[in-house]
Amino acid sequence: MAQLKGASEDVVIAKLQPLIRGWTNYHNGTVAKETFNNLNEYVRWKLVRWCLRRYPKNKSWEWIKAKHFGKFCPGREDNHVFGRKDNYLDKAQWTNITRHVLVTHNYSKDDPELQEYWKKRQEKNGKKAAEGALSKGRNKIALRQKYTCPYCGQPLGEYNNVHLHHIIPRENGGKDEAGNLVYVHEDCHRTIHALGASNPEIQEKLYRAIKTRPRNRKKSQKVQTRLSKD
Incomplete structure (x- = not known):
């Protein structure tokens, strides 16, 4: 991050994305969940420092946060994702741990x-x-x-x-x-x-x-549903 102090948001994401994604994909078969969480906290701390350096002190953290962090990942209810909707940074803690199971020596594909x-x-x-x-x-x-x-x-x-x-x-x-x-x-x-x-x-x-449906019920419909349950 030291070399990215004056870089744009897109450059920061382009530099960090392959590192985070590649490193977590490589280690997702080990006991690494706590390590992924720690890595996520470290990256977030660095990103906050990067944000604070870009703006004068009269800009509040709430203003800066609203500009660079939000719910940008379409599959997650996470309001603290760095970037924007069309380009955002993955979090290490999103990586699932997947154990590699060895094939039994006598298990043939021809069987x-x-x-x-x-x-x-x-x-x-x-x-x-x-x-x-x-x-x-x-x-x-x-x-x-x-x-x-x-x-x-x-x-x-x-x-x-x-x-x-x-x-x-x-x-x-x-x-x-x-x-x-x-x-x-x-x-x-x-x-x-x-x-x-x-x-x-x-x-x-x-x-x-x-297996989902759009929620477009009116308020009166919600009230009727609640009353029918009562």
């Missing part, structure tokens, strides 16, 4: 009785590959879908050929929130928009994949 075992192992390895390819918040969205495109039902595959789709389009009031976001293949995304992204049947299909 027909072990096909289910190898299928589950392949799925697990695919999940770990996705965690390394996606930011932590976006991986949470993909995990909720079980790494499958909800439109065609096929695995998402390479993450350079997928699109983070708004189920309710932004022009119709859809928000950049986890409950309104889903990964689809680029081809599926084009098909969805060709048929109409506001099509209720398509939206229902995508919502079934993530």
Whole structure:
């Protein structure tokens, strides 16, 4: 961070992101959760110092914090993420610990009785590959879908050929929130928009994949629901 005192926010993220993501992905098979939390606190302390150096003393910390920290990660309810919505810094503590399980010496891929075992192992390895390819918040969205495109039902595959789709389009009031976001293949995304992204049947299909519904009830409806329970 010493070399980044005068750098822009984008440069800081570009320098730190691969270091944090690479280091945590490499060590996520060890007992490292406490270390990840400590690393996160250290990085946050450094970022706060970087922020304070950039502005004159008449700028309050609340003003600086509102400018550089917020709920920018679409898959997480975290209000202290550094950056902005289109470019933010991952936190080390978001990395899940995933134990590596060795293959038993006599477990052959050619054994027909072990096909289910190898299928589950392949799925697990695919999940770990996705965690390394996606930011932590976006991986949470993909995990909720079980790494499958909800439109065609096929695995998402390479993450350079997928699109983070708004189920309710932004022009119709859809928000950049986890409950309104889903990964689809680029081809599926084009098909969805060709048929109409506001099509209720398509939206229902995508919502079934993530098992959420938009909360648009009016206040009177909420009161009636509470009274009926009483």
